[in-house]
Amino acid sequence: xxxPGIPANEEERTRAIDELGIVYSPSEARFDRITxxxxxxxxxxxxxxxxxYKEIQWFKSLQGMNACSTDREVSFCGHxxxxxxxxxxxxxxxxxxFFDNPLVLDGPKIRFYAGQPIKDAFGLTIGTxxxxxxxxxxxxxxxxxxxxxxxxxxxxxxxxxxxxxxxxRFIRSLSEKQRSLLIDPIVGSWNRLGFxxxxxxQIEQTVLQKETLSLVYxxxxxxxxxxxxxxxxxxxxFRKFTASLIRDTLPNGASIGSIGTDAFVAICxxxxxxxxxxxxxxxxxxxxxxxxxxxxIKALVDVEVASLTITDDKLKCTPGDAxxxxxxxx
Numbered sequence: 535x536x537x538p539g540i541p542a543n544e545e546e547r548t549r550a551i552d553e554l555g556i557v558y559s560p561s562e563a564r565f566d567r568i569t570x571x572x573x574x575x576x577x578x579x580x581x582x583x584x585x586x587y588k589e590i591q592w593f594k595s596l597q598g599m600n601a602c603s604t605d606r607e608v609s610f611c612g613h614x615x616x617x618x619x620x621x622x623x624x625x626x627x628x629x630x631x632f633f634d635n636p637l638v639l640d641g642p643k644i645r646f647y648a649g650q651p652i653k654d655a656f657g658l659t660i661g662t663x664x665x666x667x668x669x670x671x672x673x674x675x676x677x678x679x680x681x682x683x684x685x686x687x688x689x690x691x692x693x694x695x696x697x698x699x700x701x702x703r704f705i706r707s708l709s710e711k712q713r714s715l716l717i718d719p720i721v722g723s724w725n726r727l728g729f730x731x732x733x734x735x736q737i738e739q740t741v742l743q744k745e746t747l748s749l750v751y752x753x754x755x756x757x758x759x760x761x762x763x764x765x766x767x768x769x770x771x772f773r774k775f776t777a778s779l780i781r782d783t784l785p786n787g788a789s790i791g792s793i794g795t796d797a798f799v800a801i802c803x804x805x806x807x808x809x810x811x812x813x814x815x816x817x818x819x820x821x822x823x824x825x826x827x828x829x830x831i832k833a834l835v836d837v838e839v840a841s842l843t844i845t846d847d848k849l850k851c852t853p854g855d856a857x858x859x860x861x862x863x864x
Contacts, residue, residue: 771829
């Protein structure tokens with residue numbers, strides 16, 4: 535295996551990524567939409583928005599993999615950073631750089647890889663939009679152009695001004711190490727501690743603004759049925775699918791947290807009870823119409839969805855109290 539080299543502007547890259555606050559931060563619907571489209575367009579199961587940072591590569595969006603990061607020294611994307619054009623490996627077993635790479639020999643058993651470098655608003659390469667398959671593939675000039683176009687969509691999102699809201703201020707207030715302790719490393723949402731910490735910030739802001747705060751609770755209808763039908767190792771697929779679908783329905787500034795193996799809670803500030811009820815109905819409808827495919831098996835995911843809207847006069851509570859009130863109401 536040949537380890538990827540370090541770009542000459544590595545310090546500048548690292549500072550730029552730090553400024554974006556994009557590593558050890560939750561997955562976002564705006565990037566998920568692009569990776570989902572890329573999967574459908576190229577008829578492939580795995581597409582990633584990868585940020586190559588220090589010793590890791592962080593997946594800001596991922597379809598088809600069950601981890602939010604891997605070591606940089608085994609990454610394909612680390613090799614792609616030094617190019618303007620896509621790095622294409624049509625058969626990793628035949629490539630001297632990768633034939634004995636752990637990601638080739640073991641899971642996910644990469645055979646095909648195509649990674650188009652992505653840049654920040656100042657032209658610094660910070661990562662890639664990449665495609666992965668477990669079987670060798672050909673990749674035409676037209677495919678390369680299409681991948682470049684998808685990568686430009688990612689760059690357009692990265693270049694957008696950072697919104698000033700509780701969520702973005704919370705992320706930017708945390709150090710890299712603090713963020714790493716507050717993120718679910720598999721699903722890409724806040725873990726229980728991260729969610730309660732963010733919820734506390736949101737409660738403070740909501741009291742100050744004298745607004746309302748809504749929590750939306752989404753739980754698998756029967757985790758025992760899922761495990762008996764699909765096996766415990768497929769629970770991760772259901773959790774990732776559920777988190778992604780919730781993210782895709784939430785308004786800007788909302789965020790979700792994993793509060794258990796089978797449940798998520800979303801924070802939605804400033805929404806009326808009526809708006810929250812409409813959101814709950816929309817989430818239910820999406821789950822009824824959207825199919826998860828896991829290892830060749832297609833399934834609808836049965837979920838229970840509930841909500842709790844809290845007015846400012848009842849917001850002087852702890853995050854734990856608010857979550858307990860939601861669960862009790864459900």
